[in-house]
Amino acid sequence: MPEAKAFDRVTAVAASGRRDSSDRYDVAIDPEWTIDGRPNGGYLLATMARAAGSALASAEGPDHPHPVTATAHYLAPPSPGPAEVRSEVLRRGRRMSQVRARLEQRGSSSVEAVFTLGRHDPGAEPWWTDLEAPPLPPMDECVRAQGVGPGGVELAIMNQVDVRLDPATAGFTAGRPSGTAEVRGWLAFADGREPDALALLYAADSFPPATLELATLGWVPTLELTVYVRGVPAPGPLMVRQRARLVQAELVDELCDVWDSRGRLVAQATQLAALRVGGASRPPSGKSGRS
Amino acid sequence: MPEAKAFDRVTAVAASGRRDSSDRYDVAIDPEWTIDGRPNGGYLLATMARAAGSALASAEGPDHPHPVTATAHYLAPPSPGPAEVRSEVLRRGRRMSQVRARLEQRGSSSVEAVFTLGRHDPGAEPWWTDLEAPPLPPMDECVRAQGVGPGGVELAIMNQVDVRLDPATAGFTAGRPSGTAEVRGWLAFADGREPDALALLYAADSFPPATLELATLGWVPTLELTVYVRGVPAPGPLMVRQRARLVQAELVDELCDVWDSRGRLVAQATQLAALRVGGASRPPSGKSGRS
Numbered sequence: 210m211p212e213a214k215a216f217d218r219v220t221a222v223a224a225s226g227r228r229d230s231s232d233r234y235d236v237a238i239d240p241e242w243t244i245d246g247r248p249n250g251g252y253l254l255a256t257m258a259r260a261a262g263s264a265l266a267s268a269e270g271p272d273h274p275h276p277v278t279a280t281a282h283y284l285a286p287p288s289p290g291p292a293e294v295r296s297e298v299l300r301r302g303r304r305m306s307q308v309r310a311r312l313e314q315r316g317s318s319s320v321e322a323v324f325t326l327g328r329h330d331p332g333a334e335p336w337w338t339d340l341e342a343p344p345l346p347p348m349d350e351c352v353r354a355q356g357v358g359p360g361g362v363e364l365a366i367m368n369q370v371d372v373r374l375d376p377a378t379a380g381f382t383a384g385r386p387s388g389t390a391e392v393r394g395w396l397a398f399a400d401g402r403e404p405d406a407l408a409l410l411y412a413a414d415s416f417p418p419a420t421l422e423l424a425t426l427g428w429v430p431t432l433e434l435t436v437y438v439r440g441v442p443a444p445g446p447l448m449v450r451q452r453a454r455l456v457q458a459e460l461v462d463e464l465c466d467v468w469d470s471r472g473r474l475v476a477q478a479t480q481l482a483a484l485r486v487g488g489a490s491r492p493p494s495g496k497s498g499r500s
Numbered sequence: 501m502p503e504a505k506a507f508d509r510v511t512a513v514a515a516s517g518r519r520d521s522s523d524r525y526d527v528a529i530d531p532e533w534t535i536d537g538r539p540n541g542g543y544l545l546a547t548m549a550r551a552a553g554s555a556l557a558s559a560e561g562p563d564h565p566h567p568v569t570a571t572a573h574y575l576a577p578p579s580p581g582p583a584e585v586r587s588e589v590l591r592r593g594r595r596m597s598q599v600r601a602r603l604e605q606r607g608s609s610s611v612e613a614v615f616t617l618g619r620h621d622p623g624a625e626p627w628w629t630d631l632e633a634p635p636l637p638p639m640d641e642c643v644r645a646q647g648v649g650p651g652g653v654e655l656a657i658m659n660q661v662d663v664r665l666d667p668a669t670a671g672f673t674a675g676r677p678s679g680t681a682e683v684r685g686w687l688a689f690a691d692g693r694e695p696d697a698l699a700l701l702y703a704a705d706s707f708p709p710a711t712l713e714l715a716t717l718g719w720v721p722t723l724e725l726t727v728y729v730r731g732v733p734a735p736g737p738l739m740v741r742q743r744a745r746l747v748q749a750e751l752v753d754e755l756c757d758v759w760d761s762r763g764r765l766v767a768q769a770t771q772l773a774a775l776r777v778g779g780a781s782r783p784p785s786g787k788s789g790r791s
Contacts, residue, residue: 280571435726
């Protein structure tokens, strides 16, 4: 049997054997899937989704193997190491089911999440859309995100994945932010694991903050992340576009859209994150002409 | 003492006196704040936010009177009448706190929500934004949403609020959808209650589905709603813009942005809703030139 790919290994859940009113799963938060030592929020969300899916699958009912919606509030960053996910099936439906999950570490709550689970038809096509994939240069003409970010922050996770930024939105990597709050590019797992519906929960939080293209600002801790998985991605790298719309009162929203290698929109996400602008100079506003 | 305004009356919560591990509040779901007899999702979210805020205020700690984030999964529509909100404080922070809330009726879960609560500075100004309020005609040149919608569906809630649609996005009211998945216009409470941070949770789900401008489709039941409250609105009517981006597999996403009468972005929301397209003819895609 081939060794499990990294993403599958680090998101693994094991029924703890302990039972009370909720199903409990042991997880091991990996030190490599971190930003400055803190676990990436999308990685944690995917891990919790696996626990939610296991809780649902452990009893009778229609098979709902895919995430459809996911919402997470990040209460406190867990440390790499052992943790536990407690899940509660809220509703079993014919077409979809809902499950609540909480990540706990040493008795303290880290992340509170709710999922809708269902089954995506791999052949689904849009009935209507106006959200086209951005035109991206080929991967080998893009700028690979490195394991060390602006200001020397350690981005260990960037060694696990292959994030390639469109040079037009990678100004921050050379200390020259474009002034437009957008980053876009390609995403693949470094070990060649193909994307699936679960991986989209990570993809939705995989890119550097769009605010890095506004000014020399720090990484942004996510307060809340909502992901809608809209389909099963085709094999091949994903296309990701992340944009911020309002920076105010040390909070920023980010919209993230994800397309598969065939150009189909497969995930949409939004997050609210904390951001210290401090003394950073303010870029001109409203200069982008986005669709 | 003047009589309470409608929105304050219908979202009122009363500590039930029963206590277990969570704080419990009695609520009365109003039959007038409904679409086809089903309570509006934003109205329910605002009611639950009041319970969450009461749970937080009932113990010591910094005062966090305003919603900052709200996520809700709608499990089953409650009926108008008595219901209960059970809340659980997840974390008390210095700047923000998080509270979980569940709406139950007759022992069955209806809505599962999580809130971040904090305090918005009424004088906060954007550090950066590119999201400007849409140019809208004056309210009296807009089309008021009526208490009966397309297909004869009863929209009782439209008698409680004053939704005025920009004629450019009100084609559906005359059976001539524009073909662009956008509705925009003005929102006020019918009895003159001024908007506040709480009311923005309702505002984010107050407009007709943007898909009505694509084709003659039905109302859309919300599966999940996420709202970010970005500020305290100034007095006066709100400006609301709601857009859909992808209709696929009988699901549609809707993005909603809300500005106050001074043109400040005060709320951003996204929802995923169920939509039966049935035999409706498919409009051309991607024809809009939005910013």
